[in-house]
Amino acid sequence: MFNLRNLWTSLLLAFVASHSYADLTIDIVKSSANSTPIAVVPFANDPTSEALNSIISANLMRSGLFKPAEQFPEKPSNSAEFVFPIWQVLGLDYVVVGNVTPDLNGQFTIQYELVSTNQQKRLLGESMTIPANRWREAAHFISDRIFKYITGIDGSFSTRIAYVLQYQQDGKNRYRLEIADADGRQPRTVLDSAEPILSPSWSPDGKSIAYVSFESGKPAIYAQDLATQKRAIITQLKGLNGAPAWSPDGTKLALTLSKDGNPELYLFDLSNKKLTRLTNHYAIDTEARWFPDGRGLIFTSDRGGSPQIYRLDMASLEVKRLTFEGSFNGRASVSPDGRYLAMVHRKSGQSFQIAVQDLQTGGLTRLTDTPLDEAPSFSPNSQMIVYSTRQGNKGVLGIMSLDGRFKLQLPASDGQVREPAWSP
Amino acid sequence: MLNAKLPLAVCIALTLTMGGCTTLKGKKNTDEQITNNNQSQQDEKNKQATDAEAAALAEQERLKAEADALRANANSSDDNYNGSGKSLAALLATRIVNFDYDSAELSSDDLNTLQAHAQYLKANPQAQVLLAGHADERGTREYNMALGERRANAVQAFFSSNGVKSSQLDTVSYGKEKPINEGHDESAWAENRRVEIGYQRGEPR
Numbered sequence: 332m333f334n335l336r337n338l339w340t341s342l343l344l345a346f347v348a349s350h351s352y353a354d355l356t357i358d359i360v361k362s363s364a365n366s367t368p369i370a371v372v373p374f375a376n377d378p379t380s381e382a383l384n385s386i387i388s389a390n391l392m393r394s395g396l397f398k399p400a401e402q403f404p405e406k407p408s409n410s411a412e413f414v415f416p417i418w419q420v421l422g423l424d425y426v427v428v429g430n431v432t433p434d435l436n437g438q439f440t441i442q443y444e445l446v447s448t449n450q451q452k453r454l455l456g457e458s459m460t461i462p463a464n465r466w467r468e469a470a471h472f473i474s475d476r477i478f479k480y481i482t483g484i485d486g487s488f489s490t491r492i493a494y495v496l497q498y499q500q501d502g503k504n505r506y507r508l509e510i511a512d513a514d515g516r517q518p519r520t521v522l523d524s525a526e527p528i529l530s531p532s533w534s535p536d537g538k539s540i541a542y543v544s545f546e547s548g549k550p551a552i553y554a555q556d557l558a559t560q561k562r563a564i565i566t567q568l569k570g571l572n573g574a575p576a577w578s579p580d581g582t583k584l585a586l587t588l589s590k591d592g593n594p595e596l597y598l599f600d601l602s603n604k605k606l607t608r609l610t611n612h613y614a615i616d617t618e619a620r621w622f623p624d625g626r627g628l629i630f631t632s633d634r635g636g637s638p639q640i641y642r643l644d645m646a647s648l649e650v651k652r653l654t655f656e657g658s659f660n661g662r663a664s665v666s667p668d669g670r671y672l673a674m675v676h677r678k679s680g681q682s683f684q685i686a687v688q689d690l691q692t693g694g695l696t697r698l699t700d701t702p703l704d705e706a707p708s709f710s711p712n713s714q715m716i717v718y719s720t721r722q723g724n725k726g727v728l729g730i731m732s733l734d735g736r737f738k739l740q741l742p743a744s745d746g747q748v749r750e751p752a753w754s755p
Numbered sequence: 756m757l758n759a760k761l762p763l764a765v766c767i768a769l770t771l772t773m774g775g776c777t778t779l780k781g782k783k784n785t786d787e788q789i790t791n792n793n794q795s796q797q798d799e800k801n802k803q804a805t806d807a808e809a810a811a812l813a814e815q816e817r818l819k820a821e822a823d824a825l826r827a828n829a830n831s832s833d834d835n836y837n838g839s840g841k842s843l844a845a846l847l848a849t850r851i852v853n854f855d856y857d858s859a860e861l862s863s864d865d866l867n868t869l870q871a872h873a874q875y876l877k878a879n880p881q882a883q884v885l886l887a888g889h890a891d892e893r894g895t896r897e898y899n900m901a902l903g904e905r906r907a908n909a910v911q912a913f914f915s916s917n918g919v920k921s922s923q924l925d926t927v928s929y930g931k932e933k934p935i936n937e938g939h940d941e942s943a944w945a946e947n948r949r950v951e952i953g954y955q956r957g958e959p960r
Contacts, residue, residue, distance in 0.1 A: 527932035529896050549927050550900070571904055571928065574897040587897060593908075594901040615901040631898050638857075638898055661895035675895050683893060703939070705895060724939070750896070 355515030355728065355741035355748065357393070366737075367481065370400040370423045374441070375408035375430035379466045383441070386470035387427065387477070389514060390488040393730065394478060394714070395737025410444045410453040418448035427477060437463050443473050445480060455480050467512065487513055487710040491754040492717055493521070493531040493540055494728060498746030508542055510557070513710075513753075515728075515741040521555060531752045532584075534577045540752075541565065541575040541584055552586055554601075565599055566606075574618050578625055585609070585619035585628055596630055596643065609643060610650070619643075620664045629653065629672065631661040640674055654688065656695050662706055665690075666713040671733070673707035673716050685718050687733065698735035708753045719749040815916050839867040846871035847959040852910065854948040857894070859905035861913060869910065872952055873917040875959055880920060882957030886910045888928040889935075889951070891944035896930055903928030910950045925955070 369391060371384040391397035404417040408430045418426055429443035438460050445455040455476065461469050468489065475486030492515075496507045506528045511518040522528060526545035533540055534554075541554040550572045555562035566572045570589030577584055584599045588606075596609040596619050610616040614634035621628055628643045632650075640654040640663045654660040659677035666673070669690070676686035676695070682702035688695045699720065707718040713733070720729040722740055726747030731738040741748070834842040852865040861869065876882055888907030890899035907926035914924055936943035 527929065529900075529930075529932070545929070545932070570926075571900055573900050587901070589901070589904055594904070615898065615905070617897045617901050618895060631895065633857075633898075638894070659894060661898050677894075703892060721939075 354518060355511055355743055357389070357515060358722075358740045358742065360729070360738040360740055361731075361736065366396055366398040367425065368400065368423055369397050369425040369427065369477075369481075370403055370418070371427040372403050372406050372408075372429075374428075374443070375406075376433075377431050378433060378439070379431075381467070383429065383431070383466065383470045383473070384427070386467060386514070387474045390471065390474035390486075391478065393514065393739060394486075395732040396478075396482060409442070410446045410456070413446060413448065413451075415448045415451045424449045425481060427473075429473075433463065434460075439463050439466060439469070441466075441469055441473075445477050467517065471512070471514075484714060485712045487712050487715065487753075489513075490711055491537075492708075492728070493533065493750075493752045493754065494719075494748050495528050495531070495750040496743055496746050496748050497726070498743075508540075510540075510754075521557065521560075529750055530574050531750060532575045532577050533752055533754050535579055535581045535755055537755045539577075541577060543573050543575065552584070554584070571617075576619050576621055576628075579621055579623055580625055585621065587617040587619065596628065609645075609648060618662050622665050623667055623669050629663050629665060631663070640672065653690075654695075657686075659683065660686075664708055666709045666733075667711055668713040670713070671709075673709060673718075675705055675707070685716065685731075687716075696735070698731060698733075699729070699738075701729075704729070706750050706752075708751050710753050711755050715753075717751040717753050719751060815912070836871055837867050841867065843871055843874075844959075847875055850952045851949050852952070853945060854906055854950075856891070856944070856948070857902065859902065859909045861909055869913055870917070873914050873919055876914060876919040876923050877917075879957050879959075880923065882959075883923050883925065883955045884914075885953040885955050886924065886926045887951040887953055888926065889933060889947055889949050890931045891947045892931045892934065892939065893944065894931075896932075900928050900930035903930045906948075906950050910952070 371388045373382060373384045377383055388399035392399050400423060404421060405414055407413050407428050409428055424447055426446045426448055427443060428446065429441060432440045434440065440458060440460045442458045444453050447454050457476065459469060471488040474488040478486035490513045491510050492513055493508065493510045496509055498505055505523065505525055507523045508521040508528050508531060509518045510521060521540060522544065524544060524546045529543050531540050531542045538558065539554055539556050541552060543550050543552055551567035552565040552572045552575045553562050554565050565575065565584060566586065566588060568588055568590040571587055571594055573587040575584045575586045582601055584601065586597055586599055587594050588597050593613055594615045594617050595611065596616050598607040598609055612634050614632050616630055616632045618631040619628045626645055628645065629640055630643060631638050632641050635652060638659050638661050639652055640660045642651045642653050653672065657676050658679040661675045663672050663674035672688040672690055674686055675683050676697060677683050683704060684697050685699045685704045685707045686695050686697045701720050703721055705719045707716045709716055715730055715732060717728055717730050720727060722742055725742060726749045727740045727742040728748050728751050729738060729740050836843040836846055839846065846868050849868045852868060853862065876884065886907040888903030890902045907928055911924050911926050915921060934947045936946040
């Protein structure tokens, strides 16, 4: 794996690592009809400020697959305390219960159980001891376990979302690259700048992020270690330096440079810093993203007359067009399971919406009907897409299920959010 | 952690060459344009590359001839530059040229403005401009970054073909990151599709 330390620069900027910024809040836009009822009962002796059961309920609700109960006929703290019939009457088969025990070393021991009231038995039960300030992570972990047990799908509740926040200070725009929990909470600042920031891309190990920053007046691509905040300049060449995309094996970045005259895709090898040119066409070639197997890239090109998505084979460098529907298709990404392409799609004369294309059948489905939707990014379990959209005149993030039936928005309390990238 | 001393900068040194022919008249992509899906990729590529080069050359010739003609017929009076009905000072005070949707084609409306700046830059070789290309908010960010560059390059190519030294010209694209009109309608988009001629040195008074 590439060691970022070899590259680190001394560019010390106005880094601010504060936790005081406003959370992204959640508005449900569209809920799914056939979601599974579940009750997450308040944990006994829960000392946390948010309540663990509320975080778990909100997580399960945001998956679009569950409908958490808001009221409880009783509040058992373990599976031995249930009066099963009163749950069965309410149609609540799945019930989560738990309790918290603080110890003298500032740690919490959290026990939880998933119970089937129909089968009258415990399906899942675990106990964990955590530092007291890590309770949100514990709630996300428990959510992942419950989600996986019931649906068979890995949860994405312990993941994060990077995004760009544009805000006003003294009448001027400022830009901030932030990373929040997947539920929009605990935002942390990666970079704060007076000039635009765009195109964040996660390293496959989730420890680093690459992005484009205009802080020097011209665009440059940076890669930043999130734990140490140290960063390296990847390219700062004449012309465009854009659209970095970390390869699945973590050793390279695909990126867009126009140093040779017009926008082309290049490969930047992180170990020897060598650039290899991948495309050679007078048209615009940009917005590269990798197939999960690392053997190909997708990218946006207007070589056919209008911007469309193409596939580049890394071995042969052969290019094949993938999209044929619509007057604009751009900024595509491939789902981690390799089945779908999500993209910004424009049907002729209409606005820009998020669509997915089945890579096997080629069938295209539009998922949004709001204007100027952008930057779709898949959750690591391929179940959800985060994208940027607009609520009134305000830029917000949208999260939706892959069938578009479930949608919610994550607006910032202050400023415009965009350019989301879901962590691995 | 925040104030930790970081190791020295490592610069990635690469030789830069800004080569190739910059298309002066960008391809006009209308929404309704249906692309030739069936044609083989290679044929399409070759044909379009040749067409584009030929078109770019022809366009450069045409603009140069047009500029020469304008110069020849120029009304020497300062308050009617090139017969535009505007003074040279007024044209030089105009620092923005605009573009159509998804296009980097220079508009004939801006010809006098561009001519005036070209003439000024030739007469004032110490003057330097940064040509900043911008796009409207429609379309994806990085594609718009490329589109903004195409627009800045179109203005740069116009100046170069009119005798301005390359050392006086620099370009940058901000894509759709810096709109001058924050609106979300046709008139805002039209304003935002632009190249700004920013004098870094020797600004006309």
